[in-house]
Amino acid sequence: MALPRAFAIGVVLLVLAPRAAFSQEQTSWKKHCDQAAEAWKKGNPADADKEFKAAVKDAEAFGREDPRLTDTLNSYGLFLVAQRRHGDARPVYERAIAILEVAREKDTKKLAAVVNNLGDCLKAAGKLADAEAQYSRSIETLEKERGPDHPEVAGSLGKLALLYQEQGKFAEAEPLWKRVLEIDEKANGPDHASVASALNDLLLFYESQGKFAEAEPYAKRIVELREKSHGKEHASVASALVRLAELLRLQGKFDEAEKLGQRALAMREKVLGKEHIEVARSLHTLALLENDRQQFQKCEPLLKRLDAQKKYQASDAHWKRALTILEKSRGPNSPDLVPVLKGYAVCLKKTDRSQEGEKLEARAKALEGDKPPEGGEK
Numbered sequence: 001m002a003l004p005r006a007f008a009i010g011v012v013l014l015v016l017a018p019r020a021a022f023s024q025e026q027t028s029w030k031k032h033c034d035q036a037a038e039a040w041k042k043g044n045p046a047d048a049d050k051e052f053k054a055a056v057k058d059a060e061a062f063g064r065e066d067p068r069l070t071d072t073l074n075s076y077g078l079f080l081v082a083q084r085r086h087g088d089a090r091p092v093y094e095r096a097i098a099i100l101e102v103a104r105e106k107d108t109k110k111l112a113a114v115v116n117n118l119g120d121c122l123k124a125a126g127k128l129a130d131a132e133a134q135y136s137r138s139i140e141t142l143e144k145e146r147g148p149d150h151p152e153v154a155g156s157l158g159k160l161a162l163l164y165q166e167q168g169k170f171a172e173a174e175p176l177w178k179r180v181l182e183i184d185e186k187a188n189g190p191d192h193a194s195v196a197s198a199l200n201d202l203l204l205f206y207e208s209q210g211k212f213a214e215a216e217p218y219a220k221r222i223v224e225l226r227e228k229s230h231g232k233e234h235a236s237v238a239s240a241l242v243r244l245a246e247l248l249r250l251q252g253k254f255d256e257a258e259k260l261g262q263r264a265l266a267m268r269e270k271v272l273g274k275e276h277i278e279v280a281r282s283l284h285t286l287a288l289l290e291n292d293r294q295q296f297q298k299c300e301p302l303l304k305r306l307d308a309q310k311k312y313q314a315s316d317a318h319w320k321r322a323l324t325i326l327e328k329s330r331g332p333n334s335p336d337l338v339p340v341l342k343g344y345a346v347c348l349k350k351t352d353r354s355q356e357g358e359k360l361e362a363r364a365k366a367l368e369g370d371k372p373p374e375g376g377e378k
Helices: 005-016 024-041 045-060 067-082 086-101 108-124 128-146 151-166 170-188 195-207 212-230 235-250 254-272 277-297 305-330 335-350 354-369
Strands: none
Touching (some): 024 067, 067 086, 067 108, 086 108, 108 128, 108 151, 170 195, 254 277
16 A cells, blocks of 8 residues: 555655664654554554554653654654544644744744644645634744745745635635745746746636636746757647647637647657557547537538538547547546547537447446546545
């Protein structure tokens, strides 16, 4: 069983803690930390919990000022949150924070990180107002000690912005996301590869509201940054082009979208090979584009049905090839085929092949029934 990312971070904190003389207490503490990690990896949370409690007890013997105590508490909190034991995790985090706030040698970075972890815990527990208070507290701590434009501030700003965004508080979230971008650009330069992450956050922010025109410039900048970082023919550039093409499609800019989609398809075929799963995704994007173009043009009375049929036939080739690649790479019964089967079915019905389309719809429905419930435990 793979360790969750949050738990792995906690283990790293323990490993990186400054080492005192290798005493008996140190040996016992490390043993319990290692056994906690191993128990969780093997899927034995009860044993992991027992070992973490023992590790905390050992760390207490090092003294309140010893960083191993707060590192162990933080790691235990991460473990408890991973177990969805949010009520148990909260006092563990609060204890670590109380120690860090009065430490003679203040570790601002660690304090802000643990406060953010508490915020994450409260958010997961549905205590959104309390989570907001913790994220704000982390921001204030970092701004006071590091300055308002320090890169560490951006991480906490992003957490608060996402919390607002997920609650639909877009007016509160927008200036925070823009500030994250400004801090990143100031720290690394506007053309640095790391800026793409902040651009993507803003893209997602506007996209989540259906504001595709506002998202478009950020998508274009991501393409430009990846071209500068990797060259004009790279898999990551193709992914960015597909993302931009999708935004253009959603705005009805079909010609621009098709041009970018075709460029991404050619790039993926050249770089990854014609049977790669990403090629299927490009074909899927182009097929959706053709379907949408025809739906839009149906409103135009001068469009001849024959012309529409020809356009759908072009779409047919994209759907068919995407389905063939997915069946080969994922297998004929993979749930990943569902969106392609549904899209192809629409295409077939538009070209007077309703029976074929209905067969694909039935196949998609059967595969959807085989999907595991989202968010469920495996």
